[in-house]
Amino acid sequence: MPPHPIHSPIHCNPAIIACYQPTRSRSFSHLHFRPLPVIENRWLHKVNHSPRSQFSRIAAVMSEQNNVRFGRVYRSTEPKSNSATASVAATSIDDLLASCLRIVRDGDLLLAVSVDATSKPKHYLVYSQVLCATSAVFSNMLGRNSKFAEAVALRDARKRGDDKPVVAKLEGDDTEMMKIILYALHAQYHNADRALKIEELVKAAIICDKYSLHNALRLIAKTWTTNLRSTTTTNPEDWLLISWVFGPGDIFTQVSKVLILSGSPSQGTEDQLVFGDAKRTLADCVPATVSSKLIERREKYVKDIRSHIEGLECSYLSEDWQTKTTCTVGHNGKECDTLQLGHLYRSLLVSGACTYTNSLNRITADLKKIPVLQLPTTNTHSSSRSNGYCSCGAYVQNYQWSNHNCSYNTPSNRHDNCSWVPKLHNLVDGFSDIKGLSFSDFPLRKWG
Secondary structure, three states: OOOOHHHOOHHHOOOOHHHEEEOOOOOHHHOOEEEOOHHHOOOHHHOOOOHHHHHHHHHHHHHHHHHHOOOOOOOOOOOOOOHHHHHHHHOOHHHHHHHOEEOOOOOOEEEEEEOOOOOOOEEEEEOHHHHHHHOHHHHHHHOOOOOOHHHHHHHHHHHHOOOOOEEEEEEOOOHHHHHHHHHHHOOOHHHHOOOOOHHHHHHHHHHHHHOOOOOOOHHHHHHHHHOOHHHOOOOHHHHHHHHHHHOOHHHHHHHHHHHHHHEEEOOOOOOOEEEOOOOEOOOOOOOHHHHHHHHHHHHHHHHHHHHHHHHHHHHHOOOOOOOOOOOOOOOOHHHHHHHHHHHHHHHHHHOOOOOOOOOHHHHHHHHHOOOOOOOOOOOOOOOOOOOEEOOOOOEEOHHHHHHOOOOOOOOOOOOHHHOOHHHHHHHHHHHHHOOOOOHHHOOOOOOO
16 A cells, blocks of 8 residues: 555655745745655644545645645635545545546546535546646646655556546536636636636636646637627626636736726725726635735825825925926916915815825826916906006006906916916826736736
8 A cells, every 4th residue: 555645754745734944945846845844744733644635635736835835715605524535535436437427438537526615515526637737736636756645546447457547636626617717728718617606717717727737728818708708897706816827917907907907905904996886806816916006006005196295385385485487387376376375275184175085096086177267466347447557557448448468378478387286187187098918917926
């Protein structure tokens, strides 16, 4: 009987993630492993010592190692007991073969796929070598050098000439979407090439990313994503994950820009964005580096607005405000500055038009509502006025007020350009041209 994987010598078990750590220098498909002392093993407590249940548990751990690079979180439920393992043992292979879906007729591996540890699994008959060739996770679990129970059982069966498949459990996966993906991996595109709903495409992206199937599903994914491109504007949160996994890069850039503009910090925390009135959030398996980039990019533009407004306030409250005014017109400078400062306070601070916890779209809309306010330049001309002096110094008779050409009422003397509002509007108008994220922002993303 082969040695139990956990008790095998560390130096002859390079596939066991529990006793090895990956370097971060290359992608998951080219991980190098360096041995660690067994006492430092932080994964052993996650491994059930039942050989039959090890596969699903260690597979989850291996994909977790891949997720560490991007801070991704998969909330898969860990089995709490070996009842599921006992039920598999109690059920004969012949009974499972009779009720399973044969992806291939003569497969050597029977996958028992379930949503969680308590749900009834669906069984799919597949080729183990196909899974090893298309997935780094499956290659480490079922490859020729693997010491896991399922890999050992496959090799023993080949030596004995036994045509009975080996059962391997996969938990935490959507069964119907896994079926379509298995068809695609086995080149049965007539069963996989169909229009998917947006919810199904999200599930496909989760499974693909979990088991490192990016390159294997690249062609069929183009068909899936092309049919749903029209939903990128209505489902940007879903499309961020879909485009991250399947591409293309232009959609990833497009939806990330939408999310930067529409996202606002979640109440009570600044490390998560929510979207829309329903406070939608990103999927749990979106890499933390991606969500952090969204927050970082949004904060950059919020900081630009904050800095601009604080600069305006400081310019009107300078120590030498009595001798040096912000007003661009030579006369009535103090009055003009006082008007603009009051307009600034009234519009932004008192009314709360600029609340930085809102989305950039909301902040822009609120700021665009602020009207331009300027100091009047001359007296109001009216035929009913009596004789008198205009503010420009000219003496005007009562019947000449309507025709008086005031020297102050010229472009160079009007206060049209003293308002701070147009420049603020120009700043927020520029947000429509901001750039979304791109794959080049994430050097660790190696697939196409």
